Amino acid sequence: MIYGSHVSIRNGYLGAAKQAVANGASAFQYFPKNPRSLSIKDFDHEDAKNCNEFCQNHQLQSIAHTPYSTSLTPSEDKQDLTIASLLNDLQIANACGSIGVVVHYGSQISLTDPLASYHLMLAMLNGVLSQWDGNCLILLENNAGTKGALxxxxxxxxQIRNLCEYPDKIGFCLDTCHAFASGLWTGKNSGELLEKGESLGYFAELKAIHLNNSKYPTGSKKDRHANIFHTNGLIQAHQIKELITSPxxxxxxLVLETPDDEGLSHREEIEMLKQKWGE
Structure with a gap:
């Protein structure tokens, strides 16, 4: 079991990796730059290199997450900026030795043309990946279904991966809270979910899991994360265990994006996961 959590880069990329180890983690997630901006970051290459070497020496895996404002279905005036920003994220994450950069699947942009969003997503992905030759992948994350999200x-x-011109540069990141909120996973249909994912080839390309509980019921389409073992989490611990311990x-x-300010730190939560479900 490879447990980790999201960590800050306030002390740089190497500092983030060191914080992950201090948390008892064997993986971590980070924002490669300001999480509230698509601006291009002239990053510290030496810091990224040191992070990469540190992770190799400590058998530490990492993933990056695009800024909140990143969308694969942006307005026309933000398409070029989004492509440039995603390439910047990939460059940083690649230098840090990360598996990939997580980006949310797109949202509905037309009430009259149901395929418009998919066409734009493919154009955006092709626009980015036609310019990318690094090892770092784009990791498409499943949505919770909020505000017409696809x-x-x-x-x-x-299907989006299959239709992209560069499928080998795309993997997946499964968010357990999003799956629960959307109704994809009810907590009681793990067997069916696993069978479907395998038959479609989804799990063959799964590279990371956002391990989150949910504060709202399944099918609510509300994206609010809860701690794994907290009483306000509506996914039962044994249901989460049944899913994530599947072969x-x-x-x-397994990267936590759970609250760390509601009475439980990520370090404590990682230790609980190890004690209950094994290292």
Missing amino acids: GTTFEELV VFKGIP
């Missing part, structure tokens, strides 16, 4: 089914996620998830990093 990407709540395995079929959508797999198809072996060796895939």
Whole structure:
């Protein structure tokens, strides 16, 4: 079991990796730059290199997450900026030795043309990946279904990857809270979910898991994360365990995006995961 959490880069990329180790983690996630901006970052290459070497020496895996404002279905005036920003994220994450950069699946942009969003997503992905030759992947994350968001089914996620001109440069990141909120996973249909994911080839390209509980019920389409073992989490611990201990998830990093200011730190939560479900 490879446990980790999101960490800050306030002390640089190497500092983030060191914080992950201090948390008892064997994986971590970070924002490669300001999480509230698409601006291009002239990053510290030496710091990124040191982070990469540190992670190799400590058998530490990492993923990056695009800024909040990143969208694969942006307005026309932000398309070029979004492509440049995603390339910048990939460059930073690649220098840090990360598996990939997580980006949310797109949202509905037309009430009259249901395919418009998918066409734009493909254009955006092709625009980025045609310029990218690094090892770092784009990791498409499933959505919770909020505000007309697409990407709540395995079929959508797999099909976009298949239709992209560069499928080998795309992987997936499964968010357990989003899956629960969208109704993809109810907590009681893990067997069915695993069978579908395997049959569609989704799990073959799964590179990371956002390990989150949910504050709202399944099918609510509300994206509010809760701690794994907290009483306000509506996914029962044994349901989460049943899913993530499946053999198809072996060796895939489980990264917490849970609250660390509601009475439980990520360090404590990682220790609880190890004690309850094994290292």
